[in-house]
Amino acid sequence: MRFDTVIIGGGLGGLIGGIRLARQGQRVAIISSGKSALHFCSGSLELWGGSREEFEQLPQSHPSHPYNKVGMERLVRYSAQAKELFARAGVPLVGGLEQGDDQRFGCDHYRLSPIGVLKPAWLTMDEYVTFSGPEPKEYPRVTIVAIEGYLDFYPEFIANSLSRRGVDCRVVSVTSEALEALRESATEMRAVGIARRLQGEALDELAHRIANAVGEDAGLVVVPAVFGLKSRADYERVGEIVGAPVRVAPTVSASVPGVRMQRLLSEEFQRCGGEYILGDRVVDYTLEQGRIVSLRTANHSDMEFSANHYILATGSFFGRGLEAQPNGIREVVFGLDVECDASRSEWCGEHILETQPFQRYGVRCDERLRPSIAGQTIENLYAVGSVLAGADPVKEGCGAGVVVATAFMAAEDILSCNDK
Ligand SMILES: Cc1cc2nc3c(=O)[nH]c(=O)nc-3n(C[C@H](O)[C@H](O)[C@H](O)COP(=O)(O)OP(=O)(O)OC[C@H]3O[C@@H](n4cnc5c(N)ncnc54)[C@H](O)[C@@H]3O)c2cc1C
Structure with a gap:
């Protein structure tokens, strides 16, 4: 099968790059093997958690x-451009880079x-x-709604944190018939299981229970992110019934809004004409004179995927783009040159809360994001997202920012090659 661009990996990086290229009329395929980090997304994309000086x-x-x-x-x-792309895909986002100040470059708001x-x-x-800031002023009164038997949400921690900052905060607890039925199986009482159950009448029933529990003068009502798997309209529906502003707070397990974001971005990619091949893994490639000529996948071993350009967006260790082996870190698909410490003893800090060196490990690339094999740059391959070396998403708070920016940059470079 012949495409203008083939993208390996359909998480945030692959999808942003794919949408950008397909919108410009390119024939694009994304081949993706499994779940991406978006399924665990906090609901917030981070660009930089430090100061402007540290960034500079x-x-x-x-x-x-x-x-x-x-x-x-x-x-x-x-x-x-990212904010506009997400909005068109049906994922409205608040925030932006423009208003970031010197202390907190890249951040114009705070999340929980x-x-x-x-x-x-x-x-x-x-x-x-x-x-709007680290000392919240916009919500003098907040009511946090706990769901009985749901253990992946910590309302008391959130209440304590907000109370310390001068917010009048209280916790109420609710349940409903649909949720009581779920509680019979501990494995079902997780965010995605709850969200599957809380649709239609079951959602309305819970919303009425929340309305009764929070009463009058609730202020802002904060609920765990356990509904809205199909549509964010579910939150508006709950807000209407409760009769107060309703917002969600993140849970610690799989993220219902993150799962929705993944689906909406992949639908947008396909609306733009992209080919989304899910559940398949790129396992082999042909390289000729410094260029990738074709790819082969596990499910289509008799078929070749060929293109003018290729984008590697397979993620870091979590996405299985990188693999730790006894004597080194390996980029899995092409065996690309990788930046990492040579000795295994240097990969991890001694204590879990220390800076972890392995977070910065990844694929080495040139100024145009093109990686290399044994020092030779591959002319028509780009690496984007968390497979790249150099960033520490945990320490720097730059996870999605790096992914989105490099995906846009690779797409722009590919489009400019076609213009020449
Ligand atoms: C659990 C987790 C939660 C995070 N939460 C946040 C957050 O809330 N906010 C934030 O800013 N950052 C967050 N990050 C940082 C995160 O890295 C980025 O936000 C981003 O989602 C990563 O996108 P990616 O496309 O680089 O990789 P991934 O999301 O890992 O996607 C890579 C995809 O490639 C596929 N793949 C791998 N190998 C192959 C192959 N050989 N063939 C085909 N497909 C393949 C994988 O199945 C996967 O679907 C989080 C990271 C993790 C690990």
Whole structure:
């Protein structure tokens, strides 16, 4: 099968790159083997958790950081383009890069973590509760709704955190017939299981129970992100019945809004004409004179996927784009050159809360995001997203920012090659 571009991996990076290219009329295929990190997304995309000064020092402190290749001009442009792309896909986001200040570059609002910590964020799905600063002032009164028997949500931690910041905060607890039935199986009482059950009448019933529990003068009502698998309209429906503003807070397990975001982005890609091949894995390739000529997959071993350009968006260790082996870190599909510490003892910090060196490991690439094998750049292959070396998404709070920016950059480079 012949395409203009074939993308390996259909998580955030692959989908953003694919949508950008397909919208420009390219014939694009995404081949993706399984679940992506979006299924566990907090609902917020992070671009940079530190100060502007730390960001500006990246060329010296971490020369291979992907942001050094993207550069400031592109980052600002891609930030605006990303918000527009998500909105067209049916994922409205609040926030942006433009308003970030010097202390918190790349963050124009704060979001709640599952344990109530206020964290800087770049773009957040609009059903989530967000705050304009680290000391929330916009919601003087908040009622947090716990669901009886649901253990992946920590309302007391969130309440304590907000109370310490001067918010008048209380917790109420609810259940419903549909949820009581789910409680019989502990494995079903998880966010996605609950969301599957809470549709139609079952959702309305729970919303009425919430309305009774929170009463009058509830202020902002915060619920765990356990409904809205198919549509964010579910949140509006609950808000209408409760009669107060309703926002969600993240849970610690699989993310219902994240699963929805993945589905909406893949639908948008297909609406733009893209071919989305899910459940297949790229296992082999042909390389001739420094260019990838074709790919083969596990399910279509007798068929070749060929294209002018290829994008590697297979993610980090979580997505299985990278693999730790006894004597080194391996990029799984092509065996690309990888940046990592040589000795296994250097890969991890001693304590779990320390900076973990392996977070920065990944594929080495040139200024145009093209990786290499044994030092030879592959002319028509781009690496994007969390498979790239240089960034530490946990320490720097830059997970989705790196993914989105590099996906836009690779797509732009491919389109500019076609213009020449
Ligand atoms: C659990 C988790 C939660 C996160 N939450 C957040 C968050 O809330 N906010 C934030 O800003 N950042 C978050 N991050 C950082 C995260 O890395 C990015 O946000 C982003 O979603 C990663 O996208 P990606 O496309 O690079 O990789 P992935 O999402 O890992 O996607 C890679 C895809 O490639 C597929 N694949 C792998 N190998 C092959 C192959 N050989 N053939 C075909 N397909 C293949 C995988 O199945 C997967 O679907 C999180 C990371 C993790 C691991």
